[in-house]
Amino acid sequence: MSKIIQGKFKIVSNKKAGCDYYKMTISAREVVKAASPGQFVHLRCIEGNQPLLRRPFSFHRLNSDNFEILYEVVGQGTRLLTKRKKGEKIDVLGPLGNGFDVKGANIILVAGGMGVAPLFALAEHIVHSSQFIVHSKKKKLYVLIGARKKNHILCERDFRRLGTEVLVSTEDGSKGRRGLITDSLKSLLSTIDYRLSTIYACGPKEMLKELSNISARFNISAYGSLEENMACGVGACLGCAVETKRGYERICKEGPVFNLKDIKW
Amino acid sequence: MVKKKTKSRLSVSIGKLKLKNPVLVASGTFGYGQEYKDLVPLKKLGGIITKTITLKPRKGNPPPRIAETYLGMINAIGLENPGLEVFLKEKLPFLQKLGIPVIVSIAAETPEEFSEMAERLSKVKSVSALELNISCPNLGKKGLISQDAEATYEIVRAVKKAAGLTIITKLSPNVTDITEIARAAEEAGSDCLSLVNTFFAMAVDIKTRKPKLANVTGGLSGPAIKPQALWMVREVYQAVSIPLIGMGGIMNARDALEFIICGANAIAVGTGNFVNPRAGIEIVEGIERYLKENKIKNIKELMGKL
Numbered sequence: 001m002s003k004i005i006q007g008k009f010k011i012v013s014n015k016k017a018g019c020d021y022y023k024m025t026i027s028a029r030e031v032v033k034a035a036s037p038g039q040f041v042h043l044r045c046i047e048g049n050q051p052l053l054r055r056p057f058s059f060h061r062l063n064s065d066n067f068e069i070l071y072e073v074v075g076q077g078t079r080l081l082t083k084r085k086k087g088e089k090i091d092v093l094g095p096l097g098n099g100f101d102v103k104g105a106n107i108i109l110v111a112g113g114m115g116v117a118p119l120f121a122l123a124e125h126i127v128h129s130s131q132f133i134v135h136s137k138k139k140k141l142y143v144l145i146g147a148r149k150k151n152h153i154l155c156e157r158d159f160r161r162l163g164t165e166v167l168v169s170t171e172d173g174s175k176g177r178r179g180l181i182t183d184s185l186k187s188l189l190s191t192i193d194y195r196l197s198t199i200y201a202c203g204p205k206e207m208l209k210e211l212s213n214i215s216a217r218f219n220i221s222a223y224g225s226l227e228e229n230m231a232c233g234v235g236a237c238l239g240c241a242v243e244t245k246r247g248y249e250r251i252c253k254e255g256p257v258f259n260l261k262d263i264k265w
Numbered sequence: 266m267v268k269k270k271t272k273s274r275l276s277v278s279i280g281k282l283k284l285k286n287p288v289l290v291a292s293g294t295f296g297y298g299q300e301y302k303d304l305v306p307l308k309k310l311g312g313i314i315t316k317t318i319t320l321k322p323r324k325g326n327p328p329p330r331i332a333e334t335y336l337g338m339i340n341a342i343g344l345e346n347p348g349l350e351v352f353l354k355e356k357l358p359f360l361q362k363l364g365i366p367v368i369v370s371i372a373a374e375t376p377e378e379f380s381e382m383a384e385r386l387s388k389v390k391s392v393s394a395l396e397l398n399i400s401c402p403n404l405g406k407k408g409l410i411s412q413d414a415e416a417t418y419e420i421v422r423a424v425k426k427a428a429g430l431t432i433i434t435k436l437s438p439n440v441t442d443i444t445e446i447a448r449a450a451e452e453a454g455s456d457c458l459s460l461v462n463t464f465f466a467m468a469v470d471i472k473t474r475k476p477k478l479a480n481v482t483g484g485l486s487g488p489a490i491k492p493q494a495l496w497m498v499r500e501v502y503q504a505v506s507i508p509l510i511g512m513g514g515i516m517n518a519r520d521a522l523e524f525i526i527c528g529a530n531a532i533a534v535g536t537g538n539f540v541n542p543r544a545g546i547e548i549v550e551g552i553e554r555y556l557k558e559n560k561i562k563n564i565k566e567l568m569g570k571l
Contacts, residue, residue, distance in 0.1 A: 243327065
């Protein structure tokens with residue numbers, strides 16, 4: 001387990017990255033040093049009591065000194081976060097949670113909507129660590145990105161730049177394949193030798209639930225990053241419980257990444 | 266030399282229990298201490314009140330268990346805990362190594378079960394005191410023990426008989442007259458009262474038109490409840506003569522001092538820990554600074570001096 005750090009760290013940039021999407025880069029070498037993809041930070045959007053609680057954000061990118069988060073404006077906390085300026089300091093608590101444990105010959109990333117946030121950090125990690133050679137014939141890294149419509153498709157170019165095979169789908173057909181991302185996955189699995197594949201996913205609960213069905217049907221492993229309302233972030237308050245076959249577990253501590261077959265949907 | 270002076274300046278007593286400073290962390294907001302070991306110099310706290318333990322393990326309520334509200338949050342955890350045996354074996358060893366008072370919060374349904382737990386825990390050397398959680402709002406029952414003066418009396422009496430430890434009774438604010446319950450606990454022999462637990466509350470999602478919590482109702486905490494908690498501490502301070510631990514929305518030293526001025530001998534940080542894990546430590550430092558700046562020799566000079 002990596003050591004958890006709390007401190008005020010400098011915002012390097014905070015820029016719009018799509019219709020309601022923003023990217024914030026924070027300079028926090030000690031946090032980054034202890035961090036791995038799939039883990040998250042708990043940020044205080046502003047100093048003050050409204051909104052009261054911190055907000056969890058997964059690592060979107062991990063560099064040597066900085067980490068980046070990708071966030072969508074969904075409420076008061078994230079709206080205030082967009083107002084934070086370069087050079088200001090922000091209260092960071094992290095790294096938190098377990099992170100992805102990468103294994104398997106072929107890797108399939110399934111990113112629904114904002115689910116690209118942690119999966120891009122994972123893709124970068126996989127590509128940059130020599131354990132995976134993207135273009136080798138033996139091991140492959142597939143990235144499936146899905147959203148409701150075109151302007152909610154995020155990071156497509158970033159994933160392509162990494163040299164991964166990217167498959168885009170939208171529910172309304174405004175970009176890529178028309179339909180659900182889980183249908184894209186099923187059609188991918190029917191065209192490749194999937195036996196040694198592992199799925200890593202992040203996205204809406206319904207998507208993750210369907211992935212657990214698909215992974216059972218094809219007998220492959222699937223890991224997903226889960227979400228729940230969260231207070232402490234460190235396993236103390238038991239607020240972010242998810243029911244697994246082992247009983248309730250804490251998304252902030254035992255998760256956020258779970259083997260999807262263990263979740264009681 | 267200087268350090269010794271500040272130590273005694275902040276020290277307070279609750280029954281037989283001596284605290285080197287009046288700042289505790291509230292039950293259910295600090296786990297079993299271990300969760301915060303990377304973040305907080307735990308030894309600097311006045312003491313730790315554990316997450317509530319029950320005799321047998323409890324699974325807790327289904328999620329969502331928490332919802333944020335204006336200046337606060339509502340929780341319905343449902344006393345999830347591993348039970349007394351696992352607590353003693355797996356959670357207590359870490360706490361006892363800290364060298365600060367460990368106050369174990371316990372809950373049960375009957376006086377007999379409370380007594381059984383109290384008796385077991387009173388034999389454990391590293392347990393400094395017990396807090397009786399008779400005010401958890403999330404157990405799916407109609408009434409709370411602490412809404413009934415007679416039931417409160419009975420439980421406290423039974424525990425006092427079973428255990429020689431300092432007993433702290435935690436009161437619910439969800440009553441018509443909190444002083445009535447406070448007096449019942451005092452009469453039954455409670456060494457101290459802690460107040461307040463959370464307020465019954467709920468939150469609704471207008472999109473789904475459903476409650477935001479799976480349990481429908483929960484307990485409200487955070488700065489939103491501070492003025493009410495403060496008033497109740499004042500009321501109880503005037504009604505009883507046993508020491509009080511004040512809590513309810515304490516975020517900083519200023520909040521803590523307000524409770525002490527209203528009559529609390531010690532205070533507990535709850536929801537504040539979620540926002541700033543170092544809140545307790547910063548409050549100790551802030552109180553020290555306040556005493557120095559105002560040339561107050563001892564914190565006891567402030568207690569109840571409204």
